[in-house]
Amino acid sequence: MSSIVIDHVSADGTTLESDVRTSADLERFFTNEPFRTDYDVPIEDVPEGILAIPVLAQVCPVAWANxxxxxxxxVDTTFANALEDVKTTLCSMHEFLEGGTLYAKETVDIDPEASGESGLLFTGGVDSTCSYVRHRDESPTLISIRGWTITPEPADDDNWDHLHSRVSSFADDHELETAFLESNMLSFLAHPMLLAHYKRYVDGAWYSSVGHGLGLLGLCAPMAYARGIEDLYVAATHWEGIDLEWGSRPDIDNHVRWAGTQCHHDGYELTRQERLDVIADYIRDEAPTLELQTCNDRMDGNCGECEKCYRTAVGLSLSGLEPTAHGYPFSDQDYREIRTALEDGQWVLGQDERHMWADIRERARETEPRSTEAAAFFEWFEQADLDDLVSESEPPLSHRLLRAGARNAPAPVYNTVYPAWTTAKSGLRRVRTSR
Structure with a gap:
C-alpha cells in the first residue's frame, strides 16, 4: 500500500524539522533532505498538532496524486478536517488526483492562542498590495516566504535580501509587523520528478497548479499560532469567471484552517484592473509615493521591459496614474513595443495572461486614451485575437521526451540531470504570476 509517514516533528528555537518516510513507490518524489522551515519567532511552545501542519500541507497533495x-x-483536529475539504476540491479539479486517507494516532482539539491579529502573505505586487489596502484597518502582519519563487539556494540570496528590505521598508512606513519564513519545501520534495509525472496534466508547474495554496498557508501555522493570528489572508491571482486549474482558489484557501486561525482567499471579486483601481484610490488619498514590485526579471525594482512590467504600467495608466511615479519606467513610445512583442510572440504566455490582457481591453473600451500612441495601440488591440496573441505553448518535443523517460528513470539520476538540462535549455521562459 502506498504510504507517507511523518516520522518525527521537532521545534528547536525558531526552526521546525520533520522526517518523512515513504513506501518504495513514492521514494522518487522525495529527496534525502528532512523538511525544514525557519521562522523569526520562537515556536518551541507551539503544540505538536500545529507543528505537524507545515509538512502535512506539502506532502498530502503528493499522497493524493498517488x-x-x-x-x-x-494533528490539530481543525486542520485534519480542513485537509478533507481541500482534498475534495483538488480531486474534483484535477482528474489525475486519486485521494487518500490521513491517519493520526491522535487528533487534538487545541485551545487557540488567537488574539484578534491578522496576517497577509505579501510581496508588494498588485494583488497583495490591494489586499493590504482592503484590510489596512486591521494592521496585518506582512508575511513573506522564501522557498518557492525565491529558492533557498545561495544564488537567490540577493533576491531574498531585496524582498526582505522592500517588505520591511513598507512595514516601517505603515507601522506594521513583519514575519519572514524560509523553507526547503520544494527541495525537500523532488520537484523535478513531480514535473516529470504530472506536468502533462497541468497548465503550470506542480506547486503553482496543485500545491501552493495549501502549501504556503500551511507553512504559516506555527508562526500564526505563536503570534495569535486569527485571520490569514492570501491575495487572489484570478477572479470570478476565470475557471483555471490553479493551486490557490477560494474553494481551496477558504477551507484552510487550524486552531484559532481561519485563512481567506482575498479579492477574488475584483479583476486585476479593479485591484489597480483600489490601489490608485489609496495612492491619491493616502500614499502618493507608493511603488509596486511585479517584475518577472528583477527583485530590486522593475525592469520596465518584461511583459508583466508593461502590463502593470498600462493598467496603472488606465487607473489614472502615471506609471513612472510608481515604479515603472514607461513612456507612450512603449505602446509600440508592446504591440510588436504581442504580434511577434516574444513573450511565452498562458491563460493567466490572456485573461489579464482581456481585462485591460475591457477597461480601455470605457477609458479615454491619454495620448495618440495609446489611442493607436488600443485601436489595434480592440481588433486583436487574444487566442492568437496569447496562447499556451506546448513544451518542445525534447522536454516531453525527457519527462516521459524520467517517469521510469531512477529518481536520483533524473533529479540530478533535469535541473542541469533545463538550465542549459532555458531559451524560453514561462512567465510567472506572483502576488
Whole structure:
C-alpha cells in the first residue's frame, strides 16, 4: 500500500524539522533532505498538532496524486478536517488526483492562542498590495516566504535580501509587523520528478497548479499560532469567471484552517484592473509615493521591459496614474513595443495572461486614451485575437521526451540531470504570476 509517514516533528528555537518516510513507490518524489522551515519567532511552545501542519500541507497533495495514505502521530483536529475539504476540491479539479486517507494516532482539539491579529502573505505586487489596502484597518502582519519563487539556494540570496528590505521598508512606513519564513519545501520534495509525472496534466508547474495554496498557508501555522493570528489572508491571482486549474482558489484557501486561525482567499471579486483601481484610490488619498514590485526579471525594482512590467504600467495608466511615479519606467513610445512583442510572440504566455490582457481591453473600451500612441495601440488591440496573441505553448518535443523517460528513470539520476538540462535549455521562459 502506498504510504507517507511523518516520522518525527521537532521545534528547536525558531526552526521546525520533520522526517518523512515513504513506501518504495513514492521514494522518487522525495529527496534525502528532512523538511525544514525557519521562522523569526520562537515556536518551541507551539503544540505538536500545529507543528505537524507545515509538512502535512506539502506532502498530502503528493499522497493524493498517488492514492496514498498519510500517517502522523498528532494533528490539530481543525486542520485534519480542513485537509478533507481541500482534498475534495483538488480531486474534483484535477482528474489525475486519486485521494487518500490521513491517519493520526491522535487528533487534538487545541485551545487557540488567537488574539484578534491578522496576517497577509505579501510581496508588494498588485494583488497583495490591494489586499493590504482592503484590510489596512486591521494592521496585518506582512508575511513573506522564501522557498518557492525565491529558492533557498545561495544564488537567490540577493533576491531574498531585496524582498526582505522592500517588505520591511513598507512595514516601517505603515507601522506594521513583519514575519519572514524560509523553507526547503520544494527541495525537500523532488520537484523535478513531480514535473516529470504530472506536468502533462497541468497548465503550470506542480506547486503553482496543485500545491501552493495549501502549501504556503500551511507553512504559516506555527508562526500564526505563536503570534495569535486569527485571520490569514492570501491575495487572489484570478477572479470570478476565470475557471483555471490553479493551486490557490477560494474553494481551496477558504477551507484552510487550524486552531484559532481561519485563512481567506482575498479579492477574488475584483479583476486585476479593479485591484489597480483600489490601489490608485489609496495612492491619491493616502500614499502618493507608493511603488509596486511585479517584475518577472528583477527583485530590486522593475525592469520596465518584461511583459508583466508593461502590463502593470498600462493598467496603472488606465487607473489614472502615471506609471513612472510608481515604479515603472514607461513612456507612450512603449505602446509600440508592446504591440510588436504581442504580434511577434516574444513573450511565452498562458491563460493567466490572456485573461489579464482581456481585462485591460475591457477597461480601455470605457477609458479615454491619454495620448495618440495609446489611442493607436488600443485601436489595434480592440481588433486583436487574444487566442492568437496569447496562447499556451506546448513544451518542445525534447522536454516531453525527457519527462516521459524520467517517469521510469531512477529518481536520483533524473533529479540530478533535469535541473542541469533545463538550465542549459532555458531559451524560453514561462512567465510567472506572483502576488
Amino acid at each position: 492514492g496514498a495514505d498519510v500517517y502522523v502521530d498528532e
